[in-house]
Amino acid sequence: MNKEKEKSINIYKKCLEALPMPVLLVGADEHILFMNKSYGDFLGMEPEAAIGKHVYEVIENSRTPLVLKTQKAEYADRHKYINGKVKGQEIIVHRIPIVENGKSLAVFGLLMFTSIEDLMALADKNQKINDELDYYKTKLLELQSSKYSLDSIVGSSPVIRELKDEIVKVAAVRQTVLITGESGVGKELIAHSIHHCSQRHERMFVRVNCAAIPENLFESEFFGYVGGSFSGASKNGKTGKFELANNGTLFLDEIGEMPLFMQAKLLRVLQEKELTRVGGNKMISVDVRIIAATNRDLKKMVKEGKFREDLYYRLNILNVKAPSLREHLEDIPELVPGILEELYQENGIKKTVDPEVYTVLQQYNWPGNVRELNNILSKMYYMADGRHITVLNVPWHILQGTQGEKESISGDSMDSMVEALEQQIVLRTLKQTEQNLTKTAKILKISRPRLYRIMEKIPKEELEP
Numbered sequence: 001m002n003k004e005k006e007k008s009i010n011i012y013k014k015c016l017e018a019l020p021m022p023v024l025l026v027g028a029d030e031h032i033l034f035m036n037k038s039y040g041d042f043l044g045m046e047p048e049a050a051i052g053k054h055v056y057e058v059i060e061n062s063r064t065p066l067v068l069k070t071q072k073a074e075y076a077d078r079h080k081y082i083n084g085k086v087k088g089q090e091i092i093v094h095r096i097p098i099v100e101n102g103k104s105l106a107v108f109g110l111l112m113f114t115s116i117e118d119l120m121a122l123a124d125k126n127q128k129i130n131d132e133l134d135y136y137k138t139k140l141l142e143l144q145s146s147k148y149s150l151d152s153i154v155g156s157s158p159v160i161r162e163l164k165d166e167i168v169k170v171a172a173v174r175q176t177v178l179i180t181g182e183s184g185v186g187k188e189l190i191a192h193s194i195h196h197c198s199q200r201h202e203r204m205f206v207r208v209n210c211a212a213i214p215e216n217l218f219e220s221e222f223f224g225y226v227g228g229s230f231s232g233a234s235k236n237g238k239t240g241k242f243e244l245a246n247n248g249t250l251f252l253d254e255i256g257e258m259p260l261f262m263q264a265k266l267l268r269v270l271q272e273k274e275l276t277r278v279g280g281n282k283m284i285s286v287d288v289r290i291i292a293a294t295n296r297d298l299k300k301m302v303k304e305g306k307f308r309e310d311l312y313y314r315l316n317i318l319n320v321k322a323p324s325l326r327e328h329l330e331d332i333p334e335l336v337p338g339i340l341e342e343l344y345q346e347n348g349i350k351k352t353v354d355p356e357v358y359t360v361l362q363q364y365n366w367p368g369n370v371r372e373l374n375n376i377l378s379k380m381y382y383m384a385d386g387r388h389i390t391v392l393n394v395p396w397h398i399l400q401g402t403q404g405e406k407e408s409i410s411g412d413s414m415d416s417m418v419e420a421l422e423q424q425i426v427l428r429t430l431k432q433t434e435q436n437l438t439k440t441a442k443i444l445k446i447s448r449p450r451l452y453r454i455m456e457k458i459p460k461e462e463l464e465p
Helices: 001-017 037-043 062-070 116-125 126-138 158-171 188-198 216-221 260-272 296-301 309-315 329-347 355-361 369-383 396-403 414-432 437-442 446-454
Strands: 023-027 033-034 074-080 090-100 103-113 177-180 205-209 249-253 275-276 282-286 289-294 318-321
Touching: 023 037, 103 446, 158 188, 177 188, 177 329, 188 249, 188 289, 216 260, 260 275, 260 309, 282 329, 296 309, 296 396, 329 355, 329 369, 355 396, 355 414, 355 437, 369 446, 396 414, 414 437, 414 446, 437 446
Parallel strands: 177 289, 177 318, 205 249, 249 289
Antiparallel strands: 023 033, 023 103, 074 090, 090 103, 275 282
């Protein structure tokens, strides 16, 4: 190497060393060629100790080998370290391939932000990052996929265990998923769980409620727009939901409410994996996994001409049916404590539930499913005197629903209604314990004398095993 060339290389190294931002250079053999002091300080190691090592030895989940292979630059990528001093820390990084005559020579890595807080402070200088930041602020529950996971699905009934097994299976592949089920069963929770169990769990989870978007804004919401493309549009343009979810998951809730014209555009993006922003002409490639959900009968809508048949089959590659609450009533004793814990966190008052209440709740049909259960528990929590929720706090229509059509209790006094309910609970518990009075009293948490008094009012034929 001649002196002039060596002098130039030294100048380049000094320039990179002087940069206040962490810099990394990885060679074609995936080994580290250069690391400046700023990057070494960030990782908590001497740069000299990293040079010559395979990049995975220093950064276990580095994407530089992928960039070497694809020769496609990654700008403003969100990366989370999984090892070393910075384990768990999220940064924003550029990865730029250096290519000559079609061959990758190296990848130049530059950390733009060594924490999300730095990104937030400077987000207004970059519209795309600003869009993502706004999304972090307004849709935090959706972006942090750790908010909901498989463990968030409460219940140990066979129905719930089967559902969890199904979620794990569909999460392992990349195909689109259609979640069906009644309103209020927790379809969004299932979508979160699928994303959380998938290989994309560290990437964005973007939720779109198709029923909440005005028809004239569908295209711009999904695909974004270039600056000034229509009246009222931002001069800086906007990133659409597909771009935000790139390399992650896009959850299309209430897909049955999407207008037909938008269904055609959605189908094209799913097939071609590329889009054009409104008012633009540049094709943008996207890699997005689609999870859709609906409480409507899409097959019937296809026959009625209200939903595209080709889109239906494109979405319904994998199907997960969310069970209604009446299919797993035995899980109510597990669901209730979680709801009460949320109310406790909101209000600072801890309340307990009488065992009889669980028996009543398990007799109701729950047409509104878990969402209705949440609503009813909230009412009971706020209406209960003190810190104890009893059968007296159960809303009237729930009590009526537990009696069945043949046993109308309209016109009964509150005392007679409670008395009849007590008898039902005792009879059911006696059946569970095979007429063991000690066990029955223990389960119901009542004294044996009180149990005897209730049993005296029950017709003898009903007490017979």
